[in-house]
Amino acid sequence: RKEVEQDPGPFNVPEGATVAFNCTYSNSASQSFFWYRQDCRKEPKLLMSVYSSGNEDGRFTAQLNRASQYISLLIRDSKLSDSATYLCVVNPGNTDKLIFGTGTRLQVFP
Amino acid sequence: NAGVTQTPKFRVLKTGQSMTLLCAQDMNHEYMYWYRQDPGMGLRLIHYSVGEGTTAKGEVPDGYNVSRLKKQNFLLGLESAAPSQTSVYFCASRSQSGELFFGEGSRLTVL
Numbered sequence: 001r002k003e004v005e006q007d008p009g010p011f012n013v014p015e016g017a018t019v020a021f022n023c024t025y026s027n028s029a030s031q032s033f034f035w036y037r038q039d040c041r042k043e044p045k046l047l048m049s050v051y052s053s054g055n056e057d058g059r060f061t062a063q064l065n066r067a068s069q070y071i072s073l074l075i076r077d078s079k080l081s082d083s084a085t086y087l088c089v090v091n092p093g094n095t096d097k098l099i100f101g102t103g104t105r106l107q108v109f110p
Numbered sequence: 111n112a113g114v115t116q117t118p119k120f121r122v123l124k125t126g127q128s129m130t131l132l133c134a135q136d137m138n139h140e141y142m143y144w145y146r147q148d149p150g151m152g153l154r155l156i157h158y159s160v161g162e163g164t165t166a167k168g169e170v171p172d173g174y175n176v177s178r179l180k181k182q183n184f185l186l187g188l189e190s191a192a193p194s195q196t197s198v199y200f201c202a203s204r205s206q207s208g209e210l211f212f213g214e215g216s217r218l219t220v221l
Contacts, residue, residue, distance in 0.1 A: 008150075032208050043200055043212035044153070087152070091208065096141060096160050098167065098210060102152035 003025050004090050006101035013108055017078045021104045023088030025069045031093035033071045035062055038085045038103065047073075047086070078108045112136050116201050116213035123191045125221045131186040131216050133201030136177045139211075141204035142184040143168075144176060146197040149216075153200065159184055 006023045013019045033050035047057065050062040050071050061074040064075075071090075075082055088101035122207030123129055131140065145168075147154040148191045157176040165176045173195060175187045184203075187194045188195060198221050201208040 034208070034210075036210075041215075043214050045212070046209050049208070050180070087211070093190070096158065097155055098143070098204070098208075099155075100145075100153040102150065 003027060003092065003099045004088055004101040005014075006086075006088050008104060009109075010087055010105040010107050013077075013078050013106070015078055015080060015108055017108075018074065018076045019078060019106065020072055020074045021086055021088075021106075022070050022072050023090075023101050024068075025088075025090045025099075026069070027090070027092045028069060029093045030090050032100075033062075033064060034089040035055050035060075036087040036089055036100075038087055040084075044087055053069045053073055056061035075106075078106075080108050080110065081107060083108045088109075114201060114203055115218050116214040118216060119214065120217050121219070122148050123188075123218065125192060125220060127191050127220075128187070128189050129191065130188075131201070131217075131218075133184045133186070133198055133213060134182055135184075135203040135211070136182065137203060137205070137211065138175045138181070139203035139205060140181070141211070142178065142209045143204070144174075144184065144186045144201045145202065146195075147168065148197050148198060156186065156199075169173075187220075191218075196220045 036044040038044040053064040085103040150203040159178040
């Protein structure tokens, strides 16, 4: 089992839709979790950190489920500009490494 | 505010040639990383450093060497390039809060 797994998609959704991505992780001792966004042929950029209590930033909501070992990202009222690949990142906690998922591609159409 | 700068951005090599990728950060971060990104594979960690003078292996270290002689610089070397090393290479530095700041990437083609 991979340390971090994501559905590669693509998720094709119309503008205004709500879409959710999940990311599962294998190490129960994992401590830190992040969602990054990567546009085509660009570098990844931090979208948001994921806190135990869940957190929201505008149209984006991130949640952590430690019992089932997954994190989620919910995007409400999708915009064309949300089209990108969303990367899940996990710090296993016992190393200095950050492990990336392979990413979920989102395509928002008019 | 430069952040993380990678040079060169593009390079074409012949098999067996050597080269060095330079990563420089101006945020005084201790942690720095080198990743490679290939289609369908996501970002894979090559080597990383937790401070000046230290380096450690990541998931895919073979064929690469690194050095961190100065805190702000993290060099990635290919001693004898192979076609399997054709990839996009990203350098990143990490803040105390855990956020990674990436360079724009270096696209390497090995013929």
